[in-house]
Amino acid sequence: MSLRKKILISASIAVGFTALATGGIVFVLTTANFNPAKVDQGATSPTIVYDRFGHVAFTINPSGTRRVNLSQIPKMLQDALIATEDIRFYQNHGFDLRSTFRSLVQDILHRGSLQGASTITEQLAKMVYLTDNQSIKYKIQEIILGVELSRYYTKNQILDMYFNTANFNGATPGIENAAQIYFQKNVWQLNLPQCALLAGLPQAPTQYDPFLHPHAAMARRNIVLGQLLKYHFISQATYAKAIQSPLDLAKNPGAVADGVPPQYASYRDYLYEEANKIGIGARALQQGGYKIYTNLSPQLQMAAYQQFNNNAYFPPNMNGNVAQGGAAFLDPKTGGLLAIMSSRPSTYQYEGFDYATQTQRSPGSSIKPLVVYGPAIDTGKYNANSLLYDGPLNIGGYQPQDWESHPTINQHVTMRDALAMSWNIPAVWLLQQIGISTGLTFAERAGLHFQPQDFLHLDVALGDIHPGTNPLQMAEAYTSFDNNGQRIPAHAIERIVNAQGLTVYQAQSVPIQVMKPSTASQIVGLLQNNVVNGIAHLAGVAGRHVAGKTGSVAFLPPGYTYSPGDSDLWFCGFTPNVVGSIWEGFPNTSLQAYIPNWVGGSALPAELFSAIMTQGLSGTPAGSFTTPVNTSSTAPLMTLTGLTGSYSATQNGISLSWNPLNGSVYYLVFRGGPSDRNLYYNRSIGKTTSPSYVDPIHVLGGHTYQVVAFNALTDHEIAVSPEIEVQITPSSFAGSGTTTPGSGTTTSGSGTTTPGSGTTTPGSGTTTPGSGTTTPGSGTTTSSSGPTSTVIPGTSTPVAPPAASLKPPPQGE
Incomplete structure (x- = not known):
C-alpha cells in the first residue's frame, strides 16, 4: 500500500x-460478522482427532x-x-x-x-x-x-x-x-x-x-x-x-489442560500449527466441534514417546544435563506425518520450542546423500562402484579431514565404501567434480533450504549449511529416496469436517520430482549397505529392510586442539513404509553442552531409530523396497580391463596379467573348466596385490579365468574382468626350439627336442633332468567377452575418470 x-x-x-x-x-x-451471542457462548463443542485408520485418537478440550x-x-x-x-x-x-x-x-x-x-x-x-x-x-x-x-x-x-x-x-x-x-x-x-x-x-x-x-x-x-x-x-x-518475589511456579511444568494424552502432545502441537496455516485457530479447534482426520500412527507415536523417555539414548554432558532430542516419521508414499517428538517427554512444554520443526542445526554427514552422492549419480557419470579420490586434499586452503584420522594412503575408494564408512575427503572431492550448485539444487528439490553463502564453500558436503535444518525437513527430503525419486510435502491433516458436517479442508498431495527413479534406486542400495556393512549397522530392525545414514557434528571449543565430543547427532533412515529422522544434542553449544565421545556418537540415534521402528512397526507387514523397471538397486561393478594369459614354460604355468587399479586393492583369481564355467566365485585359486598371477597348471585343454578386484580396506568388490580362455596344447610345452643336453642352449629349428640327457614327455607338461631351457610355446589367448574400457554395461558412459587421473586439484582452485 x-x-x-x-x-x-x-x-x-x-x-x-x-x-x-x-x-x-x-x-x-x-458488520456482517457481528453476532452478539457468539462472544458469550457458555457451552463449547470438543474437537475429535482421528488417526490414519479412522479411529478416534484423542479429543481436544473434552471438558x-x-x-x-x-x-x-x-x-x-x-x-x-x-x-x-x-x-x-x-x-x-x-x-x-x-x-x-x-x-x-x-x-x-x-x-x-x-x-x-x-x-x-x-x-x-x-x-x-x-x-x-x-x-x-x-x-x-x-x-x-x-x-x-x-x-x-x-x-x-x-x-x-x-x-x-x-x-x-x-x-x-x-x-x-x-x-x-x-x-x-x-x-x-x-x-x-x-x-x-x-x-x-x-x-x-x-x-x-x-x-x-x-x-x-x-x-x-x-x-x-x-x-x-x-x-x-x-x-x-x-x-x-x-518485584523481589520469585516466580513461584508449579512443580509439574508439563501439565496440559486440554485433555490430550501426553504421548500425543507433540502431534497435537503440530496439528495446531498446521490448522492455523489453514485458517483454523487454536480457540476454534478447542471449542468448534471439528472432526480432524490425520495421518497419525498411534503405535509408532507411542513407541517414539516411550523410547524418547529412555535416558539410555540421551546421555548427559559433563555437567550431568541430559541431552535433548526431536524426531519426525513420515509415510514416504503420501507425505503423511505418522509420528513426531518435539522434545523429550520430561521437558515437554505446550507451544514450547519444537526440536522436530524449529531447530536449525547442522545435519553433519546425513546430508551427503542429498548434496553429494544423489546428485552425482543423477548426472549419469557415477555409480556405487565409481572410484573417488581419497588422498590429501587442499582446495584453496580448505583441507577436509576424515573422522578418527582415517588414513588417505589408499588414494581411491569406491562410492559405496566412502558412503558406508562416512569418509569426508571423497565427498568433498566429488562435490567439487559435479559442482556445488548441482549438489545444492538437488537438495533444494528435496526440500532443504540454503543461503547464498552455502553456494561458495565445499564443506556443505559435510553439513555446514545455513541456517541449518531440522528432523522434519530431513525426513521429508529422505522420502524422495523411498518413493522412486518423488517428494510429497509433509502434512499431518488429511481432512477437516466442521460441526455442521461440511468438509472445510482436504489435503492436496502434489508430488515433486527430485531425481530420476534409477538414482533413487541406487541410493536405496547404497544406504541399505550402510546399515548392513557400514557404521549405521545398529539401526537394523530384525526381519525388515532398513536403509539410512548417520551424521555427527564435532564440537571444538575455543582453545581445544581436539574435539571432546559432538554437538549434534543424527540418523536419517527408512524402511519400505516409514521414513524417520532423529536429532540429539543440546539447545546451546556451551563449553559443556556436548555429547562426550565415549558414549557412542551417531550410534545413539541409530540405536534409537531401531528401537522405535522395532516397537512401532511390530505386527505390520515388512514390505520391500521398490525397484523401478530396468534398474537395479545395486549399481553394476566396474570392468577390470586388459586380462590376458598364455602358457609359460619358464614360469611353469599359465601366466595372467591385467591393467592395474590405483589405490589399496587386491585381486582374487578364479578358474573354471568346460563343465564348471559358473563356479568361479567358489573356486578362487589365488590372491595377489600385483596385476599378474601364475597358475601352475599343465593339464591339456581350455581353461577359463576371471579376476575380481577388491578394496583392501573394506573387502568390497570394485571391479570384475571379462572371462578369458587359455588353451594348453602339446606344442605349448614343445616351444619353438630344441633343448640340447649339457650346455642348456636352445637352437632355433623345427620345434623338436634333440636327444640328450634330458627328455621332454609330450602331454605331461614336465621336464625330466636336464639343464636345457624351454622356449615359450604356442599357447594362445582368446577373450570371451567384455569391453576394453571402464563403462556401465549397456551404455557408453564412463563410470569414473580413469584411475590415473584421480588426483587432488591444485592448491588454490
Missing part, C-alpha cells in the same frame, strides 16, 4: 471516529473451558490487566481514540502494518470474530466490532468474557486454566506477583511462558507491576516487595 493511500485511510479513520466519539456525526457501524465469574477474579488481577492493556477501559466506547491515532502516526512514519492500540474490547472482538491480521482493513473491522460490543454489553460483562476467552498460556483459553497450569491454584487464590505475571501474558503467551522463558516472564511481570505503580493501583512499598 502506498504512503499516500495509507495517510488518506488513516486520516479518514481518525476523523470519522473523532466525530463518532464527540457525537457530532451519526455513524451506523455494522470445555473452566469458566469463572468476574467476582471470583481478584481485583488486583483486573487492575493489572487494565493498567497494562487499556488504562481508559472504563471511559472509552470500545476503542481508544488517543491510542489509535498514536498508532496510526507511528505506522505511517515507519511504513509498517497497523498494530497495537487495541482496547480490551477490541482484543475480545478480534479473538471471537477475526483472524490475527494487522492490516488497516482488519483494524477498521476490529474497531467497529469493539464499538458494537460496547453497545450490547456492560464493562464488567466484557471484562468477564475477556478473562474466560483470552489465551493466557496457549493450551486452553481462560484465566482459571492458566492459574491451574502455572500455579496449581484457583484464580482467586493468586497473590499480587502471580496476578501481575498472568496479566502480562495475553500479548505473547509463548514468548512470556514462565516455564520456557523465565527471565522474559519475570521482566514482563515487573513491567506490569510498574504499570500498577504508575497508575496508583499499588504503593511504592508494595511494588518494591513484589
Whole structure:
C-alpha cells in the first residue's frame, strides 16, 4: 500500500471516529460478522482427532473451558490487566481514540502494518470474530466490532468474557486454566506477583511462558507491576516487595489442560500449527466441534514417546544435563506425518520450542546423500562402484579431514565404501567434480533450504549449511529416496469436517520430482549397505529392510586442539513404509553442552531409530523396497580391463596379467573348466596385490579365468574382468626350439627336442633332468567377452575418470 493511500485511510479513520466519539456525526457501524451471542457462548463443542485408520485418537478440550465469574477474579488481577492493556477501559466506547491515532502516526512514519492500540474490547472482538491480521482493513473491522460490543454489553460483562476467552498460556483459553497450569491454584487464590505475571501474558503467551522463558516472564511481570505503580493501583512499598518475589511456579511444568494424552502432545502441537496455516485457530479447534482426520500412527507415536523417555539414548554432558532430542516419521508414499517428538517427554512444554520443526542445526554427514552422492549419480557419470579420490586434499586452503584420522594412503575408494564408512575427503572431492550448485539444487528439490553463502564453500558436503535444518525437513527430503525419486510435502491433516458436517479442508498431495527413479534406486542400495556393512549397522530392525545414514557434528571449543565430543547427532533412515529422522544434542553449544565421545556418537540415534521402528512397526507387514523397471538397486561393478594369459614354460604355468587399479586393492583369481564355467566365485585359486598371477597348471585343454578386484580396506568388490580362455596344447610345452643336453642352449629349428640327457614327455607338461631351457610355446589367448574400457554395461558412459587421473586439484582452485 502506498504512503499516500495509507495517510488518506488513516486520516479518514481518525476523523470519522473523532466525530463518532464527540457525537457530532451519526455513524451506523455494522458488520456482517457481528453476532452478539457468539462472544458469550457458555457451552463449547470438543474437537475429535482421528488417526490414519479412522479411529478416534484423542479429543481436544473434552471438558470445555473452566469458566469463572468476574467476582471470583481478584481485583488486583483486573487492575493489572487494565493498567497494562487499556488504562481508559472504563471511559472509552470500545476503542481508544488517543491510542489509535498514536498508532496510526507511528505506522505511517515507519511504513509498517497497523498494530497495537487495541482496547480490551477490541482484543475480545478480534479473538471471537477475526483472524490475527494487522492490516488497516482488519483494524477498521476490529474497531467497529469493539464499538458494537460496547453497545450490547456492560464493562464488567466484557471484562468477564475477556478473562474466560483470552489465551493466557496457549493450551486452553481462560484465566482459571492458566492459574491451574502455572500455579496449581484457583484464580482467586493468586497473590499480587502471580496476578501481575498472568496479566502480562495475553500479548505473547509463548514468548512470556514462565516455564520456557523465565527471565522474559519475570521482566514482563515487573513491567506490569510498574504499570500498577504508575497508575496508583499499588504503593511504592508494595511494588518494591513484589518485584523481589520469585516466580513461584508449579512443580509439574508439563501439565496440559486440554485433555490430550501426553504421548500425543507433540502431534497435537503440530496439528495446531498446521490448522492455523489453514485458517483454523487454536480457540476454534478447542471449542468448534471439528472432526480432524490425520495421518497419525498411534503405535509408532507411542513407541517414539516411550523410547524418547529412555535416558539410555540421551546421555548427559559433563555437567550431568541430559541431552535433548526431536524426531519426525513420515509415510514416504503420501507425505503423511505418522509420528513426531518435539522434545523429550520430561521437558515437554505446550507451544514450547519444537526440536522436530524449529531447530536449525547442522545435519553433519546425513546430508551427503542429498548434496553429494544423489546428485552425482543423477548426472549419469557415477555409480556405487565409481572410484573417488581419497588422498590429501587442499582446495584453496580448505583441507577436509576424515573422522578418527582415517588414513588417505589408499588414494581411491569406491562410492559405496566412502558412503558406508562416512569418509569426508571423497565427498568433498566429488562435490567439487559435479559442482556445488548441482549438489545444492538437488537438495533444494528435496526440500532443504540454503543461503547464498552455502553456494561458495565445499564443506556443505559435510553439513555446514545455513541456517541449518531440522528432523522434519530431513525426513521429508529422505522420502524422495523411498518413493522412486518423488517428494510429497509433509502434512499431518488429511481432512477437516466442521460441526455442521461440511468438509472445510482436504489435503492436496502434489508430488515433486527430485531425481530420476534409477538414482533413487541406487541410493536405496547404497544406504541399505550402510546399515548392513557400514557404521549405521545398529539401526537394523530384525526381519525388515532398513536403509539410512548417520551424521555427527564435532564440537571444538575455543582453545581445544581436539574435539571432546559432538554437538549434534543424527540418523536419517527408512524402511519400505516409514521414513524417520532423529536429532540429539543440546539447545546451546556451551563449553559443556556436548555429547562426550565415549558414549557412542551417531550410534545413539541409530540405536534409537531401531528401537522405535522395532516397537512401532511390530505386527505390520515388512514390505520391500521398490525397484523401478530396468534398474537395479545395486549399481553394476566396474570392468577390470586388459586380462590376458598364455602358457609359460619358464614360469611353469599359465601366466595372467591385467591393467592395474590405483589405490589399496587386491585381486582374487578364479578358474573354471568346460563343465564348471559358473563356479568361479567358489573356486578362487589365488590372491595377489600385483596385476599378474601364475597358475601352475599343465593339464591339456581350455581353461577359463576371471579376476575380481577388491578394496583392501573394506573387502568390497570394485571391479570384475571379462572371462578369458587359455588353451594348453602339446606344442605349448614343445616351444619353438630344441633343448640340447649339457650346455642348456636352445637352437632355433623345427620345434623338436634333440636327444640328450634330458627328455621332454609330450602331454605331461614336465621336464625330466636336464639343464636345457624351454622356449615359450604356442599357447594362445582368446577373450570371451567384455569391453576394453571402464563403462556401465549397456551404455557408453564412463563410470569414473580413469584411475590415473584421480588426483587432488591444485592448491588454490
